[in-house]
Amino acid sequence: MPLHIFIAMIAVATSIFVHAVATAAPKKVLVQEFTATWCPHCANVGGGIYQLLQDNPGSLVGMMQHFADDYETDFSQELIDFYTLPGHPSIWVDGTWNQIGSSGGFDANEASIGALVDMASTTTDVVIDIEGSELSNTDYMLGVSVHVEANGEARFMRIYVTQAYSDTAWPESGELQFNTQRQAAPTQTIALNPGETWSFEHTFTLTDESLNKDFVTYIVWAQDNLAAPPALVRQVAVHAHGDVPPCPCQGDFDCNQSIDVDDLLHLLASWGTDGGDVDGNGDTDVDDLLLLISNWGSC
Numbered sequence: 247m248p249l250h251i252f253i254a255m256i257a258v259a260t261s262i263f264v265h266a267v268a269t270a271a272p273k274k275v276l277v278q279e280f281t282a283t284w285c286p287h288c289a290n291v292g293g294g295i296y297q298l299l300q301d302n303p304g305s306l307v308g309m310m311q312h313f314a315d316d317y318e319t320d321f322s323q324e325l326i327d328f329y330t331l332p333g334h335p336s337i338w339v340d341g342t343w344n345q346i347g348s349s350g351g352f353d354a355n356e357a358s359i360g361a362l363v364d365m366a367s368t369t370t371d372v373v374i375d376i377e378g379s380e381l382s383n384t385d386y387m388l389g390v391s392v393h394v395e396a397n398g399e400a401r402f403m404r405i406y407v408t409q410a411y412s413d414t415a416w417p418e419s420g421e422l423q424f425n426t427q428r429q430a431a432p433t434q435t436i437a438l439n440p441g442e443t444w445s446f447e448h449t450f451t452l453t454d455e456s457l458n459k460d461f462v463t464y465i466v467w468a469q470d471n472l473a474a475p476p477a478l479v480r481q482v483a484v485h486a487h488g489d490v491p492p493c494p495c496q497g498d499f500d501c502n503q504s505i506d507v508d509d510l511l512h513l514l515a516s517w518g519t520d521g522g523d524v525d526g527n528g529d530t531d532v533d534d535l536l537l538l539i540s541n542w543g544s545c
Contacts, residue, residue, distance in 0.1 A: 307483075341476060407431040
């Protein structure tokens with residue numbers, strides 16, 4: 247008997263036991279820089295975060311919020327009021343850990359902000375799914391669903407649904423930038439019990455630079471609904487304009503609404519590459535195998 251078939255049989259036979267174990271969903275970490283075009287130290291902080299994003303693909307989401315310059319929005323002001331920011335630059339990691347000011351050059355800021363990222367959890371019981379569809383050349387409808395896993399806890403959260411522009415040379419051509427926030431849907435406050443899902447739709451009208459859709463992204467995060475920080479970000483998700491949504495079930499590689507032997511064989515054949523990546527870390531390894539088995543069956 248071929249080895250991969252033997253492994254598949256063992257995995258299927260033991261899935262009933264693994265399925266009974268509470269498996270936390272993978273989580274990305276949200277890093278927000280509050281910046282301004284006139285700020286002399288913001289470029290070094292932004293460059294440090296940019297390097298951090300490049301060194302940790304798939305596990306971090308970076309976002310720039312401008313204030314006190316021409317790119318400030320009503321939504322950035324909402325966040326400024328919440329965090330009661332003392333000045334520029336200010337950095338918040340997952341709504342809980344923060345850095346005020348610059349640590350020096352790119353490398354120094356990557357190290358200091360990276361230390362904050364290391365404190366953040368990489369698992370959660372909150373899952374966010376995003377789908378999008380073009381209604382016209384300027385209008386894009388975003389569909390968002392937020393779910394608390396059945397083995398999770400009741401959550402009272404704010405849901406932020408935003409549109410950003412991610413040209414590294416915009417709005418300042420001499421600096422490194424990422425996901426500069428341009429507009430947002432009205433902030434939603436929700437309460438979810440384990441196993442429950444909340445859904446929301448919003449249509450964004452794109453203008454100005456955002457009509458260059460190659461750089462348009464949509465960022466959604468779920469954050470504990472508290473009056474002041476720290477307020478933990480439970481999950482964050484990114485949708486690139488025009489992206490076709492993946493199959494809705496983690497590990498359903500053939501999109502047949504079921505996690506089965508065919509999906510398991512695909513994962514094993516992709517071992518060590520990104521072809522069978524279930525948890526979004528860019529590699530196919532034992533964590534993906536365990537996550538696929540825990541999702542075994544119809545979905």
